[in-house]
Amino acid sequence: MAGSVHRGAGGGDLPFTDPAGRPTLRTVAELAGVHVSTASRVLNQVSGPGVRSASRTTSERIRRIAQRVGYSPNPHATGLRTSRSNLVGVLVPRLVDIVLATIYEGIEEATATYGFSTFVANTGDDPVAQRQRTEMVLARRVDGMIFGDAYIDGGFLDEIAGRGVPFVLVSRRAGAHPSVTCDDVLGGRLAAEHLLGLGHRRLAVIAGEPYASTGIDRTAGFRAACAEAGVEVPEARVVHSGFDTEGGRAAMVEILAGGDVPDAVFAVNDFAAVGAMGVLRDAGLAVGRDIGVVGFNDVPLAGSLPVGLTTVRSPMHEMGVRAAHLLMRRLRGEQVESERLVPSLVPRASTLGVEVGWSGARGVGPGSGAGAPGSTPDRPAPRTPTPR
Amino acid sequence: MAGSVHRGAGGGDLPFTDPAGRPTLRTVAELAGVHVSTASRVLNQVSGPGVRSASRTTSERIRRIAQRVGYSPNPHATGLRTSRSNLVGVLVPRLVDIVLATIYEGIEEATATYGFSTFVANTGDDPVAQRQRTEMVLARRVDGMIFGDAYIDGGFLDEIAGRGVPFVLVSRRAGAHPSVTCDDVLGGRLAAEHLLGLGHRRLAVIAGEPYASTGIDRTAGFRAACAEAGVEVPEARVVHSGFDTEGGRAAMVEILAGGDVPDAVFAVNDFAAVGAMGVLRDAGLAVGRDIGVVGFNDVPLAGSLPVGLTTVRSPMHEMGVRAAHLLMRRLRGEQVESERLVPSLVPRASTLGVEVGWSGARGVGPGSGAGAPGSTPDRPAPRTPTPR
DNA sequence: CTGAAAGCGCTTACAG
DNA sequence: CTGAAAGCGCTTACAG
Numbered sequence A, B: 001m002a003g004s005v006h007r008g009a010g011g012g013d014l015p016f017t018d019p020a021g022r023p024t025l026r027t028v029a030e031l032a033g034v035h036v037s038t039a040s041r042v043l044n045q046v047s048g049p050g051v052r053s054a055s056r057t058t059s060e061r062i063r064r065i066a067q068r069v070g071y072s073p074n075p076h077a078t079g080l081r082t083s084r085s086n087l088v089g090v091l092v093p094r095l096v097d098i099v100l101a102t103i104y105e106g107i108e109e110a111t112a113t114y115g116f117s118t119f120v121a122n123t124g125d126d127p128v129a130q131r132q133r134t135e136m137v138l139a140r141r142v143d144g145m146i147f148g149d150a151y152i153d154g155g156f157l158d159e160i161a162g163r164g165v166p167f168v169l170v171s172r173r174a175g176a177h178p179s180v181t182c183d184d185v186l187g188g189r190l191a192a193e194h195l196l197g198l199g200h201r202r203l204a205v206i207a208g209e210p211y212a213s214t215g216i217d218r219t220a221g222f223r224a225a226c227a228e229a230g231v232e233v234p235e236a237r238v239v240h241s242g243f244d245t246e247g248g249r250a251a252m253v254e255i256l257a258g259g260d261v262p263d264a265v266f267a268v269n270d271f272a273a274v275g276a277m278g279v280l281r282d283a284g285l286a287v288g289r290d291i292g293v294v295g296f297n298d299v300p301l302a303g304s305l306p307v308g309l310t311t312v313r314s315p316m317h318e319m320g321v322r323a324a325h326l327l328m329r330r331l332r333g334e335q336v337e338s339e340r341l342v343p344s345l346v347p348r349a350s351t352l353g354v355e356v357g358w359s360g361a362r363g364v365g366p367g368s369g370a371g372a373p374g375s376t377p378d379r380p381a382p383r384t385p386t387p388r
Numbered sequence C, D: 001c002t003g004a005a006a007g008c009g010c011t012t013a014c015a016g
Helices: A025-034 A036-044 A056-069 A075-082 A098-113 A127-139 A153-160 A184-197 A213-228 A243-256 A270-281 A299-304 A316-331 B026-030 B038-046 B056-069 B073-084 B098-113 B127-139 B156-162 B184-197 B213-228 B245-259 B270-282 B301-304 B314-329
Strands: A085-093 A117-122 A144-147 A167-170 A177-181 A203-206 A264-267 A292-297 A310-313 A337-341 A345-347 B087-092 B117-122 B144-147 B167-170 B179-182 B201-205 B263-265 B292-297 B310-312 B339-341 B344-346
Touching: A025 A056, A036 A056, A036 B301, A075 B073, A085 A098, A085 A127, A098 A117, A098 A264, A098 B098, A098 B117, A117 A127, A117 A299, A117 B098, A117 B117, A127 A144, A127 A153, A127 B073, A144 A316, A144 B026, A153 A167, A167 A316, A177 A184, A177 A316, A184 A213, A184 A264, A184 A292, A184 A310, A184 A345, A203 A213, A203 A243, A203 A270, A243 A264, A243 B301, A264 A270, A264 A345, A264 B292, A270 A292, A270 A299, A270 B301, A299 B245, A299 B270, A316 A337, B026 B038, B038 B056, B087 B127, B098 B117, B098 B314, B117 B127, B127 B144, B127 B156, B156 B167, B167 B314, B179 B184, B179 B213, B179 B314, B184 B213, B184 B263, B184 B292, B184 B310, B184 B344, B201 B213, B201 B245, B201 B270, B245 B263, B245 B270, B263 B270, B270 B292, B270 B301, B314 B339
Parallel strands: A085 A117, A085 A144, A144 A167, A167 A177, A177 A337, A203 A264, A264 A292, A292 A310, B087 B117, B087 B144, B144 B167, B167 B179, B179 B339, B201 B263, B263 B292, B292 B310
Antiparallel strands: A310 A345, B310 B344
C-alpha cells in the first residue's frame, strides 16, 4: 500500500522513496541526474543574487522536479543532522482559558511564519505538571520554549535557564527572564481610576492566584491608584481566587461573607468577574445598578453579557505574537529586552448605571459605545448624577 | 557552553554527548561497558517475564546508568530509523472556542498516555487553511491525524484518506470516515422536547454553519421532534450562523427582523445562545420570562450567566479522549467503528420561568438544580402553570 | 547473551 | 559548478 498511495503530483511511482512512499532528496536528485548533495545545496540555498550553489539550469531543474514530486524534507533527518528541530514548546495553565488560547493563537501564527511548529501543553498551574511537561517537551528536542504559566518566584525557570534552554515568558513575568506582558500595573490603575471617577469608595478586589504576576500587578496598580486618591482598600476586601468563573464565585462569596458589601468590585479576570456577577445576582444585587463590576482582558463575550462587562482590554493576541518574535530573536543569539504592552479601559453597563456619585464618566475612554459589535448599549442615565 | 550546561544528574561531563551536551545512547553504552546495540535492546525491551535482551545484571546496569545520566532518546534519530514519529496532528476550527479547546485537552491527555505528542493548528473552518495546515502537519511526519473541523461533504478528507494517512474525526462527522461525535440528533430532540413540554409552539433555531454536521444534526433532531408533536418550525425561523457570540447575535437579529417573534429559540451552540441573549436584551425581551433560550454544550460559563442558560450538555472532554483512543487503534491497524456519545438536557432559568403553557418540567433531567457549582438557582415558579 | 554492521534521509566541509 | 564522503543517533536483523 505505502508504495502505491504516496506518489508525486506527476503521477506514477517514484524511485528511491521512503518506506511510506514519499519522495526523498534522493528521488529528486536521481530524477534530475545530480548528486544528492547538489540537490540539497540547491533546495536549501538562500535565494540571494550573488550566491549560487549550482548552475542556473541545474538549479531550476532540481527545483522544478522537487515541486513536481511534492518533495518535503524529512524533518527527522534534518533534525538529526543539524540538531535543530524548528520546534518550540509552549506551556500554558489551561488552553480552555480563552485568554491563554488567544495568546497561543498569536504564538502559533507568528512562529509559523518562521517555519516553526509548536507543541502546547497544559500544566494547570501545577508545579509537578510544569516540570513533567517541560521535560516531555524538551525530550522532543524543541529549539526553545515559551512559558505562559510562570510563577512569580521563578525558581523552576532559573533552573531551566541554568540548563541552557532558551525561553521567553508570556502573560506573566518572573525574575529577570525576558517576558512579554500587559502593563498590568497600569491596567489595575485604569480600573481604579474609572471606579473612583464614578464616585465609588467601598472597593473590593478579586485578586487571582497569589503566584501569578498578572493578578499581583493588577491588584497593586489598583490599590496604588486608590491610595493616591485617599481611598483605602482593606485587606479583607482583597481576596485571592482562581482565574475562572468558579474562582470568581468563591471569592465573591467570601467578600460578601465579610458582612460589608462593597459598592464596586474589580476582578483581575473577566471570567472571575462573570462568576462574581452570578453570586451578586443570587444575592439580589443588580450588577450595574446596585453594584459596579470591572473585569480584565475584554474577552469577546464581555460585551455580549446580559449586563455588558466593563473591563480592561489587554492585547492578548499581540502578546503571543510578540513573545514568538522575542523567542526567535533569542534563538538567533540576540540579547533581548522584556516588553510591556499597553491596556485600555472599556466601560460598559456593569459600571455605568450604578447610583453612586456618578460623575459623567459615560463615554469616557475608547470603546465605550462604538466598541466591538458585541458591545453593550449604555443604560438609561442614572437617576442622581452627582458631578465630582 | 553546550558542553558544560547539559550534564547528567550524576554531575560531571559525560562522554559522547550530542552537540548540545545531552547524553546519547553511546554515552550510556560506554559507561556500562556494552555495545550501543545492547543498550538499545535493553532500553526498548518490553518488560515481559520471558523475553530478555540481556542478562539481568547487564540490563539493570544499563537502566541504572540511563536513569542517572538522564538519557532520553533523540526522537529525530528514532523517527528516522523507524519512520514513526509518535506524533499526531490535530486540526480545529479555532482553539479559542472553548468547545474545541476542551476536546483538544482530552486528545492531548489521552495521546500522552501512549507516549504521543500533538501538533494543533487552527483552520478557522477555511478550506484553504485546512489544506495548507494539513500539508504542514504531514510534512512533520505525524503518524496520524485528528480533524475537528470536518466539512459534511468530506471531499478533502476523502483525498487525504486516499493518500493513506490514518485519521479520525472528532466533534463533526463526514461520510463514512470514523468519527467520535455527540449524538447531535438526540441532543436536538432533547432541546425540542424540553421546549414543547413547557408549552412553546413558536420556535426558532440558530442553526450554526451549514457545512458542520453538529449544527445540521442538532437542527434535524430538533425539527423532527417538533414535527412529531405536530409543531412546524418554518424555514424563516431557522437561520444559519457562526458558532460564536457574534454569529448568534447576527442570527437573532435576522430572526427578529422577520417581524414574527418566537416564544423560544434553540441555538446549536452556547456562545451563539449568549449572542442571541444579548440581542433579545437589547430588544427589550427578558430571557427566561418573555422568551426561552436553549443552548448546546453546557460550557462552564452557562450556569454562571446572569440568567442561567438551559442547554444540552455534550461530553466534550470525553469526545477528545475517545477520538485519541480510536486513532491509536487505527494506527495499530485495527478496524474501527464511529462512536456517538449521549448528551443530556440541563434546564436552567433561561427557559424555566417563561410564561407559556408551563408543564412541570422543572427538575426534569440531570443537572437541573444540583448541577455544577456554577449552576443557577431556579427562578420563582411561573405565574400560570398549565399542565399539558 | 552480546557485538558488529548496515542504513534511515539529510547536510556540510572538502576536493577537484 | 558538482561530486563523494562522513556522520548525526538510533534500531534491527544477523552472527556467533
